[in-house]
Amino acid sequence: LSSVEWRDSAGHALADYRRPSLAVDVALLTVVDGRLRVLLHEKHDGQWSLPGRFVRIDETLRDAALLALREKVGVTGQEPEQLRVFDALDRDSRGRVVTVAHVDLVPEKLLETATGELRPVAELPQLAFHHREIVEKAVERVRAEYRERPDPRRLLSEPFTLFELQRVHEAVLGERLQKDTFRRRMLPGLQETDTVQRGTVGKPARLFQRHPPTNG
Amino acid sequence: LSSVEWRDSAGHALADYRRPSLAVDVALLTVVDGRLRVLLHEKHDGQWSLPGRFVRIDETLRDAALLALREKVGVTGQEPEQLRVFDALDRDSRGRVVTVAHVDLVPEKLLETATGELRPVAELPQLAFHHREIVEKAVERVRAEYRERPDPRRLLSEPFTLFELQRVHEAVLGERLQKDTFRRRMLPGLQETDTVQRGTVGKPARLFQRHPPTNG
């Protein structure tokens, strides 16, 4: 530890300056009833907001994001991903807080114990801070991922039919898709299994898995 | 200011916890001699690194990034843009520092007063921390922008010919381009002027400007 590195050109140590606090906010998305939704919780003052938390000195952003989900809304997150940093000087009336916005998308099953409300992302209430912008960016991010690859956030459990996959993608993207185009776009990322769905009317659908990581 | 908001569920005030320090690092890119380069500076211990700086309580990230460029390498930046946050617990041997990586790309003209070295991004020396990853992400970002639009970071001063524009894009992308394809890709983002280049051999080239913002 070279204490000289802690000093700037004027000879002041880092501790001499007041520092911003660092926080995380998480837009936790899921699909319920065929609609993409975000988990909001109501604060003491009645405003809706995303779960968030200050980052402590021994935590990574990922840890802080998962803890925020656990503590604020009682949910086990999966893989929170950074969206961007919000740093406006007047963001937070409590003082200077710089926040790293995150997104996560998890199956409904993981939200059984959740507190808060799952609002459709197309019908957001008034949100605190810049949380509306965070949700919009989060939605944009997962939609871009779902346009590229079959169910990259693993909402579906394997194996699944292309029809089930299409329903999930339609919910995330918020639009109807054509089955033949969808099939051809997704096939390169899928692994055919040797079994088909049983007990349904019509030609039985083939069951698929996501591609193993050994295939680029 | 509601002091109750500063407390967590256990009743501790924010100030009770030790907090990470927040910093910015900037990959400042430019084009010299037809090659994309990044400005590095050598620290006291002889290691190469990107210009960086701690963020103070009354600064935005943008301000901190511009100050880092001014103080560490004597350069006036233009529009530093966030890349992502690096937060590994052991990143910085001096303590817990979370850093927001930025990218900026400016014309060579603004670097006349710069201290440090402009190294081609294809031949990086050993860098401190995760700075190599930052440079790679920075390069990726500006390349994506230059594939979409003509000179989005305004390296060229207007008006310019398509040939001049192509040289700049080739330098940023690090590959040769075909002039006819390039022309057709860039034309929608350009505004033709009514003048042509004079004093050159061959058919004079038309001069262009970037599209005014009134055109999507």
Added chain:
DNA sequence: CCAATAGTGTCTATCAGACAGTATGTC
């Protein structure tokens, strides 16, 4: 055989990439 759903052949429009032509200036 019929109904219903899965899966596919193929047409079209679009676009990137490339070649080789035409246009228009200097000398």
Added chain:
DNA sequence: GACATACTGTCTGATAGACACTATTGG
């Protein structure tokens, strides 16, 4: 007129989107 460079018509191959056809099951 020769030459050099700017600009463009057009061919090709890849791809997304759409339509309508064929395939395969349960009843």
